[in-house]
Amino acid sequence: MSKNLFDLTGETAVVIGGTGALGGAMAHGLAEAGARVTVIGRTKRSDRVAFVSADVTDAGSLRRAHEQTGTPTILVNAAGGNDPKATVTPEMPFASIPRENWDAVFNLNLVGGVLLPCQIFGAAMVAAGKGSIINIASVSAHLPLSRVVAYSAAKAAVLNLTKFLAREWAGNGVRVNSITPGFFPAEQNRKLLFKDDGTPTARAQSILGQTLVHRFGEPQELVGAVLFLASSRASSFVTGADIAVDGGFTAFNGV
Numbered sequence: 001m002s003k004n005l006f007d008l009t010g011e012t013a014v015v016i017g018g019t020g021a022l023g024g025a026m027a028h029g030l031a032e033a034g035a036r037v038t039v040i041g042r043t044k045r046s047d048r049v050a051f052v053s054a055d056v057t058d059a060g061s062l063r064r065a066h067e068q069t070g071t072p073t074i075l076v077n078a079a080g081g082n083d084p085k086a087t088v089t090p091e092m093p094f095a096s097i098p099r100e101n102w103d104a105v106f107n108l109n110l111v112g113g114v115l116l117p118c119q120i121f122g123a124a125m126v127a128a129g130k131g132s133i134i135n136i137a138s139v140s141a142h143l144p145l146s147r148v149v150a151y152s153a154a155k156a157a158v159l160n161l162t163k164f165l166a167r168e169w170a171g172n173g174v175r176v177n178s179i180t181p182g183f184f185p186a187e188q189n190r191k192l193l194f195k196d197d198g199t200p201t202a203r204a205q206s207i208l209g210q211t212l213v214h215r216f217g218e219p220q221e222l223v224g225a226v227l228f229l230a231s232s233r234a235s236s237f238v239t240g241a242d243i244a245v246d247g248g249f250t251a252f253n254g255v
Contacts (some may be wrong), residue, residue: 005234006227009034013230014072016040016056016117017079018049021186021219022136026076029223030230038069041079057112062120071124074230077117078136080109081188086150094149102150109154114161122165122174130173134229135162137180137242142250159242166240175239177229182246183207184217212248221245 008030018027018039027049031037038050040062054065056079086101088094114135125131140148141155159178166176185193193204193216200208208214225243228234244250 006231007034008074008227008230011035011074011230012070012072013037013074013076014040014069014121015049015076015078016062016121017077017113017136019043019045019051020078020188022181022184022222023076023078025219026078026222026226029220029226030074030076033227033230035074035230038072040065040069055112056116057107059116059120062116066120066124071128072121073125073128073131075117075121075125075131075133076136076226076230077114077134079113079117080136080138080155082148082151083108086148088147088149097150105150106154106157109151110157110161113154114158118161118165118176122169122176125174126169126172130232131175132230132232132235133165133174133176134226135176135178137162137178139180139182139244139246139249141180142244143253162242163240170239175229175235177235177238177240178242179222179225179229180242180244180246180250181222182211182217182244182249184219184222186219207249210249210252211246212252215247217245217247 013030013035015023015027017023019041027037027039031049040052040054044051052065052068055061083105086097086105122133135158137158138155140152141159144152162176162178222245225245
């Protein structure tokens with residue numbers, strides 16, 4: 001049995017927000033484990049998995065996507081990201097961040113990232129009586145990061161909603177868990193982490209100083225946690241949990 005713990009042959013997976021570096025790695029990992037995978041996002045970036053175009057913040061768009069994909073047995077909610085206009089800077093202190101910029105970050109990370117997918121795909125999984133939902137949180141949900149205040153607050157809400165849904169759907173055969181990624185260099189944060197010459201910025205050095213393994217993560221290092229939570233054999237007794245894949249960032253406060 002142990003050899004087959006992570007075999008997902010016969011499973012169907014939907015990865016919402018799977019066109020980015022992290023979501024893409026998770027989608028490919030699920031496919032390599034045998035699942036039939038569909039990625040939902042704005043722009044197709046891979047030919048290795050099926051793709052359906054949708055706006056994750058629009059309920060009608062997600063319902064149409066659900067009609068195309070059918071009800072999965074595995075749902076990964078990986079859509080999210082920060083908005084520089086909702087970031088604290090010397091020119092834009094916390095009290096001056098416009099409400100619409102806060103709303104944009106919460107709309108992407110909480111509403112489009114978890115709420116709508118769970119109301120549409122998750123509810124269908126509940127009706128089918130089985131499935132695993134995996135929400136993608138952030139280290140900033142546990143330890144609010146300087147400057148990215150709206151993003152940190154939205155991701156903290158993702159963790160809370162994950163635990164609520166785990167309780168709500170435990171009797172319906174649907175498990176709901178989350179993964180907390182640490183720092184993974186990608187297109188959207190590369191300028192924040194690296195100078196033009198490729199050396200770490202002061203912020204990157206601070207991050208690495210807090211990360212126990214003293215390096216950034218590689219996207220494929222998220223795959224093991226995804227496969228564990230996706231497999232009904234490997235994690236049948238796991239719901240309402242959060243798995244940190246962060247190199248120890250949230251395990252030590254530096255004091």
